[in-house]
Amino acid sequence: MDTNLPVSSQPRVVIVGCGFGGLRLAQQLRKAPVQVVVIDRNNYHNFQPLLYQVATGALEADSIAYPIRKIFTGQKNFFYRMADVQRIDSASNTVVTSVGDIRYDYLVLATGSLTNFFGLESIERNAMQIKSIPNALNLRSFIFQNFEKALLTEDPAEKQALLNIVVVGGGPTGVEISGSLAEMRRSVLPKDYPELNLKNMQVYLVEAGPALLGPMSKASQDDAKRYMDELGVRVLLNTSIKRYEDSRAYYSDTDFIRTENLVWAAGVNGAEVPGLPVEAITRNKRITVNSWNQVPGLPNVFAIGDVAFMTTDDMPKGLPMLAPVAQQHADQLAANLQRLLRGESPQDFKYFNKGSMAIVSRNKAVVDLPKDVHFRGFFGWLTWLFVHLMTLVGFRNKVVALIDWAFSYFSTDQALRLIIRPFSRKDMKDDQGKKSAEHRTATTEYNPTPPAIQV
Template identity: 50%
Template sequence: MAEMYLGKTTGKPRVVIIGGGFGGVNLARKLKHTQVDVVMVDKHNYHTFQPLLYQVAIGAIESDAVAFPLRRIFTGQKGFSFHMTEVQQINPGLNTVTTTLGDIHYDYLVVATGANSNFFGNKEIERNTMPMKNIPEALNIRSLILQNLEKAAVTTDLAERAALLTFVVVGGGPTGVELAGSLAEMRLNMLCKDYPDLRPEDMKVYLAEGKPKLIAAMSEQASVKAKEFLLDMGVTIYNDVHVTSYNGDQLVIDNGVNIKSRNVFWAAGVKGEVPVGIPQDVVVRGGRIQTDEISRIKGFQNIFAIGDVAAMITPESPEGHPGVAPVAIQQGGHLAKNIIHLVKGEHTEPFKYHDKGSLATIGRNRAVADLGKIRFQGFFAWFVWLFVHIMSLAGFSNKLVVFCNWLINYFTKNTDNRLIIRYYDTETKMVDPIAK
């Protein structure tokens, strides 16, 4: 296929961005009205607001509240073009990217591909647990939960009924804690309303974490309080453990505990999505690509990596920065400036991360917050969490809808969107096997 359609040829230097996540989107925005053309490619036609994916999984909000069509975000931005396509490989010698639509030439290439679930090589766990890194996966989790509740309401096999009502979250980082908290909410507030044949005590929620504490990246205080909130809501927590196997029925933990469960969610680790063509010797721990302090990949002049896929290894950040949205956003914005410096032949400026703090929510109206030296937990933290997330959705036009949804859910203790719109077949691992 001809290359000409994949981004206009205007004579300006062309920046190709692989990935429309937080980093890629902010980079492209900051390159508006500059000396470069921008071509963005992504395998989805939308940006995903990942911090709220667990709310889609739990059925609290619908996909459109956390996904924004990339073409819409950049409507009217001159010199910008978007293509929904998959990158097959990058060709640094040729300055091109090979995609399923054809080859794209670049002058500057930015790898902003993010991270995906890391199963640490365990194929059985990969096949049988449910990850939650994108919208289709979140919807699969929702379908599985609801399908299993439907089955539990009618089965006469008591052991199977218990397994259908046992939910295990593997991984006690922010995602795992938020998902476990939401499941506990579901148990307390929805279960017996919607399923009169089921009792809250029939449903079990487990959280298994490899480290001695939950949300290890946050303060001791936040970590302790998060655990307290979850225990309070009836979640069974195992710290300092690893899940060694899960065959779709029996989950084995290395502390000797075996759990019979039909619902195991994997939030235990991520690894960078490194495109083919990036040499293995620049891939460091966690499958991340090593960059210098201007996000340039080691050994290349015009290829960069930002966000979760990048490990910017400097004396200040010997292991790279944490894989969170603010890092990606700041690296994207900073790289925009540096690319313009490079185009103009000016000096570049090293990146510096401004950590504004961390927040995690647990259930309906409690959260933990570390804002610099200020640490607080409970309802006010939840309110701050709500405010920060609604403000972050600014710039994406669905803010109002999300807010309406939340208000309704908050005041009604209700999560209304429990629609099985993609039937998830647990045997074949396929969705709606035959579309018609």
């Protein structure tokens, strides 16, 4: 029991997940009279907004990841356990993990989100995604492996499929990776593959809605579309990919785009954990919380960040799944936990919208700030770089990212086009089969309603 955690007279706060919300909460509790225990399946914090740059060779993986234990060096009330969370037993105030049971006095779920395939099984089986560092490295290897294959084939249809890249989802991730790939096609790939006619390579961005960057302003949407057109990205709006098989991405029963490279960035679900009351799980598998992030019916269980579904008068459909929301949740919850320890009433959460931004390519970005302030272009690009650089965890990561960006900018090159870990669709299917087996085991043993179990 408790996986060798030290016995303490202080209340134990267990935080599941060390993303933006979990990391911030643990830091904010450094001086609180509590024992802080963080559980995460990875021993590093992953800066997800820059995963697409790992996938396209602009940054190496260790530039956007930072060891959890190193982050909290010197925080005496902090403890970390590397584990998969299997379920919550609220009756005994216990988290059941792959390395043993961990008791809690207060539990905070900061598990983030998972890719939402909307029940499209052929896409889930065969498409690439960008939700983790392994995903990004696999995508990078897969794309460059396909270029190597394109050099060897004489079949025009097969060569076209190997060169074409289809990105599904017109949100920030889809826009950013499409722009990066188009820039590579123009400035980088011709140097590496002079034998290929890269004019035949097409980058498609497919969006089911009427505009790119749906949550952003009309000005940002129009600017992003114009930038995509300038880069030669083929944008298909009001279009959905319905299935993906035999190297064909179908957007109707008969119409398709021939491609070996389908990148799914179309949506996310909350990464909920088995053991919560069924009524607490709402749309997109997010966990319903009240105005101080408490899960209804469980007074000592809280959820923050992407997995938490909190509504406000201004946002009746729920707060957006963004890093600033997770960080503000963490700040408020840290204060509220200390109020509860003092016997005081918690205060309601108030969201401060700091704005949103998306980069398209070199010198091209869009930024929306409160009070309808919008700007774009080079100044928007500099703003995006500065904000993301400052948000990276660790001085070394900031320096390495800045050097890599400067090199790429002045040389119009990306040096990290390495196939270090070859990847195939068989690897993807084997991995998904393993996860499905784990899912069936966990849900059969612990919960009759199959929820997502990844954390």
